[in-house]
Amino acid sequence: MSTPVLSIITVCFNACNELQNTVKNVLAQEWTNFEYLVIDGASTDDTVSFLEQSTTLFAEKEIPFHFISEKDHGIYDAMNKGIRIASGDWLLFLNAGDLLYKPNILRKVFEISHSADILYGDTICVYQGQQKKYSALPLKNLIYEMAFCHQSAFISKQLLSKYPYDTTFKVCADHYFFLQMYLQKKSFDYLPFPVSIYEIAGFSDKNKLLSHQEKHRMQKQLGVFHFSPIWFFRELNFYFKYFIKILFGQNFINLVRKKRLH
Template structure:
């Protein structure tokens, strides 16, 4: 029996990218997908595009929400699949066979994850994320930064709780860590599984996002270890940009 995957897309006023995201889901070769689309009452023509595919959606809501994670919680409450995947507007599943390949990589895992390719706003590839997906992953793996993209992780639905709405920009990190603490089987698919559009809300509100991340990491890892880990993050970041700068010179 092929597991059922609930894919949730949230969108607000993104007429430029929504169809590309939707088609990356709707064109999957894997047959057992429930596609849920949550729109925040868009006014720019986004809903007109969504309506073109409405008969292929399991659920579609268009109404005002209290932010990105409130919209995600609406999607979670509607999901009936064995697994969850969030593929937000602007991002894509990597290829038409990706979902099939993920579930073929190992049977019955609690979490599947893979690598992410980054894209700019004109959809030109920027290559792999600076944080490569770790060879092995558990709830402690985020201590040096978010090493797996939200779009690149498939999670068993019965392990997932609602997003904590006290966090406006980094609730996804808190959510994944909570799930990973419960998981007993975590599988690295060793393949690219997602394409990510750079420049989401956590980038636009970068300082606020960093503060939230620090709070979340302190909650799970402790203050002193978190301070030490952040020093390591800063050193590694400096090395990365120095190397990148030298390469481009």
């Protein structure tokens, strides 16, 4: 069997229902020159049973499929495990509940060859049933924020093997990686279309303050932390939203987000 062009990696823990949606979506892809890897953190729900049952479905489509289920040290430790066992030239992290935008999306990406280190596209974000397209931002924004969702990024296996995710970051290791690669002038190519569908309820969204603190540490480590009017405005904006959430609760935030997604 030839080496796959792409490795799609899903990390999960006790998320069987969400994982079922992702697996169904991956199996629906028209272009199948990829392998699918699931790195499970020793789930206690029905995840392992479901994965065992899924083996036949992938075999029928001649898609290489492997999974492991064992304890890990967090999301990025699990992602690094996936990097180590992946055999594709490109890596895509599509975690439990994440979806590829359409059945033809992988064909659209890989119908031509790419020489860049990282490919990135737009994302359809979902929040409580509402959807909105979020276009990738200019790469210079990586200094302050994620310019694109990692679910919409294809990364060279060779690059990620050399620079695995820094597991001292609990929320922002992917952001740290992309900013580090940008500052090292690695090549990025923009894909002008949505790649994935991502529900705004992930780990980083539930850990806003930790994420904000890790961004400061990341900026300092990479030498891009500077006091400036932009920095001051972003700090005010973050803490205003943070204290609004504390004062009025999650239901108020849900209402605001739903209106923004209309």
